[in-house]
Amino acid sequence: MTFLHRHKWLTPYLLLLPGIAWLAVFFLVPLGFLGYQSLQSGSFESGYSFTWEFSNYWDAISTYNEQLIRSFLYAGIATVIALLVAYPLVYWIAFRGGRWKNLFLILIVAPLFVTYLVRTLAWLNILADEGPIVNTLKTLGILGSDGRLLATGFAVVAGITYNFLPFMALPLYVSLEQIDSRLLEAAEDLYASKRQAFLRVTLPLSAPGIVAGTLLTFIPAAGDFINAQLLGTPRQSMVGNVIQSKFLELIDYPAAASLSFILMALILAALLVYARAVGTERLTG
Amino acid sequence: MTMRITRRELVQRGAAGVTILSLPGLLAACGGSSSGGGGSGELADVLRFSNWPLYIDYDEKTKKHPTLDQFTQKTGIKVDYFEDINDNASYFAKVQGPLSQGRGIDRDIFVFTDSSRYPQLLVSKEWVEPLDKDKIPNISNLIDAQKSPTFDPDRTYSLPWQSGMTGIAWNEDVTGPVTSIQQLLEDPKLKGKVTMLTEMADSMGLVMLDSGDDPSVVTDETFDKAIGRVQKAVDDGQIRRFTGNDYAQPLTKGDLAAAVAWSGDVVQLLASNPKLKWAIPEKGAMIWTDNMFVPLEGSSPTASTYMNFVYDPKIQAQIAAYVNYVPPVKGTREELAKTDPETAKNTLIFPSDEMLSEVHSFSGEALNNEDYIQKWQTVLGA
Numbered sequence: 001m002t003f004l005h006r007h008k009w010l011t012p013y014l015l016l017l018p019g020i021a022w023l024a025v026f027f028l029v030p031l032g033f034l035g036y037q038s039l040q041s042g043s044f045e046s047g048y049s050f051t052w053e054f055s056n057y058w059d060a061i062s063t064y065n066e067q068l069i070r071s072f073l074y075a076g077i078a079t080v081i082a083l084l085v086a087y088p089l090v091y092w093i094a095f096r097g098g099r100w101k102n103l104f105l106i107l108i109v110a111p112l113f114v115t116y117l118v119r120t121l122a123w124l125n126i127l128a129d130e131g132p133i134v135n136t137l138k139t140l141g142i143l144g145s146d147g148r149l150l151a152t153g154f155a156v157v158a159g160i161t162y163n164f165l166p167f168m169a170l171p172l173y174v175s176l177e178q179i180d181s182r183l184l185e186a187a188e189d190l191y192a193s194k195r196q197a198f199l200r201v202t203l204p205l206s207a208p209g210i211v212a213g214t215l216l217t218f219i220p221a222a223g224d225f226i227n228a229q230l231l232g233t234p235r236q237s238m239v240g241n242v243i244q245s246k247f248l249e250l251i252d253y254p255a256a257a258s259l260s261f262i263l264m265a266l267i268l269a270a271l272l273v274y275a276r277a278v279g280t281e282r283l284t285g
Numbered sequence: 286m287t288m289r290i291t292r293r294e295l296v297q298r299g300a301a302g303v304t305i306l307s308l309p310g311l312l313a314a315c316g317g318s319s320s321g322g323g324g325s326g327e328l329a330d331v332l333r334f335s336n337w338p339l340y341i342d343y344d345e346k347t348k349k350h351p352t353l354d355q356f357t358q359k360t361g362i363k364v365d366y367f368e369d370i371n372d373n374a375s376y377f378a379k380v381q382g383p384l385s386q387g388r389g390i391d392r393d394i395f396v397f398t399d400s401s402r403y404p405q406l407l408v409s410k411e412w413v414e415p416l417d418k419d420k421i422p423n424i425s426n427l428i429d430a431q432k433s434p435t436f437d438p439d440r441t442y443s444l445p446w447q448s449g450m451t452g453i454a455w456n457e458d459v460t461g462p463v464t465s466i467q468q469l470l471e472d473p474k475l476k477g478k479v480t481m482l483t484e485m486a487d488s489m490g491l492v493m494l495d496s497g498d499d500p501s502v503v504t505d506e507t508f509d510k511a512i513g514r515v516q517k518a519v520d521d522g523q524i525r526r527f528t529g530n531d532y533a534q535p536l537t538k539g540d541l542a543a544a545v546a547w548s549g550d551v552v553q554l555l556a557s558n559p560k561l562k563w564a565i566p567e568k569g570a571m572i573w574t575d576n577m578f579v580p581l582e583g584s585s586p587t588a589s590t591y592m593n594f595v596y597d598p599k600i601q602a603q604i605a606a607y608v609n610y611v612p613p614v615k616g617t618r619e620e621l622a623k624t625d626p627e628t629a630k631n632t633l634i635f636p637s638d639e640m641l642s643e644v645h646s647f648s649g650e651a652l653n654n655e656d657y658i659q660k661w662q663t664v665l666g667a
Contacts, residue, residue, distance in 0.1 A: 129540040130539055146477075148477065151477070230531075233522075233525060237666030245667035246667070250655070250658055250662060251377075
């Protein structure tokens with residue numbers, strides 16, 4: 001007690017301690033180990049040894065640039081679609097939901113009660129060749145008579161979008177819900193049209209939610225491999241599939257670790273560009 | 286590839302349209318067991334056994350495994366049975382950590398397929414305990430074809446659990462008979478409606494046979510020739526996907542016309558989908574065997590006692606009647622004929638001599654060739 005009284009500056013650090021310890025043990029240590037592994041050489045049978053094998057990184061980039069680019073492309077498209085779908089949805093809930101707000105929110109979160117894998121497998125039924133969607137599209141002539149949706153890039157992006165939609169919707173809802181409706185009244189009093197009020201008041205005030213939502217969607221989507229595996233073909237494989245195959249099938253830990261680091265670095269770089277573009281204060285709300 | 290979806294499990298439940306993953310099984314596996322393996326020669330109180338889902342007899346009414354109960358009655362040894370192996374690669378990834386440090390994994394028996402590289406790795410790395418053969422007099426019932434596999438020529442460490450064949454399955458509603466791998470890979474009528482298995486030995490073995498090459502002796506030339514054919518079929522959009530046993534549902538629904546498929550799966554699927562057919566392709570099929578091993582620090586005497594028990598044809602017949610794969614124990618068919626003559630006649634469970642002359646196994650050396658594995662993974666898109 002007296003010790004803390006004398007050293008008041010210590011208090012915040014002591015409060016931070018559990019969090020820092022958690023991060024250190026479960027994030028930094030494994031990360032360091034992964035970095036160490038990514039610079040090893042050898043094979044599983046003869047054993048791996050640490051040799052500063054930087055070529056692991058160049059090999060990974062040159063061999064798998066196709067999958068890396070595809071990962072960012074699919075994740076980017078899925079994030080944009082998720083934003084376009086989620087925004088009107090949660091806008092309506094936040095401003096028009098009334099007393100049913102919480103129910104609607106639960107409905108958005110409800111799919112998360114089911115495991116990820118099962119949710120993705122459900123899309124095998126939704127997009128099945130003889131399923132209602134494909135048949136409808138064929139009748140309308142949008143899809144050729146031997147056309148299909150499963151095992152295409154469309155199916156993979158649809159799966160990713162669906163799986164990460166709640167992570168876009170929830171932060172968006174929080175920021176829209178907090179908007180003081182008197183601000184919109186004030187805008188109308190000042191002769192702003194509905195459109196102007198939205199563009200000049202609502203949209204900027206919901207920006208922190210947009211930023212948080214895009215990050216929460218894009219980052220896991222870029223590393224995803226389940227959707228590409230179940231809904232795509234080898235021609236849709238993403239970098240997550242490669243990492244998974246390196247870890248499990250080839251037992252090539254250095255290659256898997258270096259690919260993981262490359263993915264992490266690229267996401268971080270994308271994040272920095274994004275932060276610069278939207279301004280860092282938006283990231284923290 | 287793959288976070289491969291549960292292999293045999295998906296077949297039954299997935300085909301029914303209900304895809305429940307074995308989360309409880311996985312959780313149970315994490316809990317472990319504290320019973321600890323006995324020292325050499327001593328029997329433990331509990332046998333801890335890891336196996337694939339739906340791979341042992343099960344009574345829907347009592348929710349119990351009858352043969353495991355019989356084992357407990359006979360020997361007093363309880364069985365902790367874990368259905369926590371969903372595919373060879375991820376199970377190996379899970380256990381290799383402790384085993385590589387010379388520690389046990391709280392199991393006395395686990396199972397690996399000989400068409401994967403892992404049986405060879407387990408033996409060469411000495412991560413498995415030798416069997417206690419004094420406790421397995423029934424080893425004399427082991428069928429001749431299984432007596433001397435390349436990874437364990439004297440059966441010092443392993444005994445087969447069940448075998449299965451890999452051939453072509455097709456859906457009669459969608460296509461006529463698909464009788465050869467060439468047809469599967471090249472017939473334009475099947476474009477985008479066929480799958481192959483992610484297991485290299487299964488898929489590549491069949492393609493090599495189709496090319497007239499011997500999959501038990503793989504050379505760079507024969508391997509490259511076969512992989513070129515598969516790659517072309519992928520590039521042309523002929524092959525829709527590579528799968529674990531998750532081909533079952535799309536095949537029964539008709540999204541797929543044909544698939545490279547496991548015999549036992551199809552026996553199980555046929556019960557509810559008579560329009561499915563399975564056949565040995567014109568140039569031959571592949572055969573594989575799941576093998577029981579005793580992991581480091583597992584109780585070999587206890588495990589061996591259990592192996593002896595299941596090598597009794599009467600017990601094996603009960604298991605075979607349920608799992609529909611090919612039993613490795615002599616006399617099983619005769620025993621089964623007494624209780625279930627219909628199943629005993631099924632040639633997918635008890636292949637005729639003629640069928641057995643058409644099945645081949647994949648070279649153990651090629652299974653562990655890093656270069657081949659990499660090339661195969663590249664075809665899979667990774």
